[in-house]
Amino acid sequence: MPDRILSLRELNRATLARQMLLARESLPVPAAIERLVGMQAQLASAPYVGLWTRLNGFQRDDLAKLIHEHNIVKATLMRATLHLFSAADYLRFRATLQPVLEGASESIIQRRGVELDFAQVVAVGREFVAQQPRSFAEITSMYTEAFPGVDVGSFRYTLRTHLPLVQVPTNTQWSYPGNPQFTIAETWLGQPIPTEDHLPDLIRRYLAAFGPATVNDMQTWCGLKLKEAVETLRPELVTYRDERKRELFDLPDMPLLDAETPAPIRFLPEFDNILLSHDKRTRIVPDEYRKQVYLPALRVAATILVDGFVAGAWKVETVNGAASLVITPFTTLSPQHRSELTEEAERLVRFVAPDAKTHTVRFAES
Secondary structure (H helix, E strand, O other): OOOEEOOHHHHHHHHHHHOOOOOOEOOOHHHHHHHOOOEEOOOOOHHHHHHHOOEOOOOHHHHHHHHHOOOEEEEEOHHHOEEEEEHHHHHHHOOOOHHHHHHHHHHHHHHHOOOOOHHHHHHHHHHHHHHOOEEHHHHHHHHHHHOOOOOHHHHHHHHHHHOOEEEEOOOOOOOOOOOOEEEEHHHHHOOOOOOOOOHHHHHHHHHHHHOOEOHHHHHHHHOOOOHHHHHHHHHHOEEEEOOOOOEEEEOOOOOOOOOOOOOOOEEEOOOOHHHOOOOOOOOOOOHHHHHHHEOHHHOEOOEEEEOOEEEEEEEEEEEOOEEEEEEEEOOOOOHHHHHHHHHHHHHHHHHHOOOOOEEEEEEOOO
């Protein structure tokens, strides 16, 4: 029997449901982060906003407390970028994702034409960080003094990708400062990093969070080559086709929703993984808006979802103690959508800037 063809809107609704964006859910924060298989955290505030938009009654301390108790960690993982993970998932998947980190390091080193002794670089860095948490500025100074004349950026990146490190939180607004310190993950978590490979489980978890999806989608998300692994799992998966006839894989027990299932207004933070975890991203981002979402210097805009698809960007501006959430639509919005966006934005600006003297919402021209 031919595979069922899923329309763009069916894929959109399936993904939104799995991402907790069709309705806010009542989950413990660690369970929510695990359901999302980590949260992009290049900006310290992004996971907080991402959870606010997905969970009922989410408060800042709900996450901050878990971070300070070592139950949630911030570390370099998928795509060699910073993510928040539950401690359990970090321990489970760190070894599985190590090839991604090593590949990123080797690419940088080859591009710079640098030759170095990986084992020596990591050993010296481990000894330095083991003494006490260190900032990258301190690590840079140490390498510069220990290895005069080297490409210190390559040394620093090698340490970041080869030695399991986590950021040390502080009592700043979003738990992590702009110039954080790092410590060895084993020390922070009080146990060694397991060496077992959990690649099949990682694929299943991805599909539960982002599926149905192609092999290229999965690879885009994590940075690993997955064709053989997916083929091994094929007997336990179901397959569909998208409107371009590309093969989509999914878990057999995951529901598919009607294309016309209502999708509420939602605000996504910068770098939200739903915008980064597919090779073809039109299930969330219309092609005509790509350049307004994926910005120079690898930035990803904070966006609004209208009827399930990106329809604009947003930001919070604070001047003289007055906070304003500014919405920049990419298209003409109906009066109803503008009203719904305003209502949601009024709550969000108070979450993002709780200490501001005043809170306002305004629309700007794109």
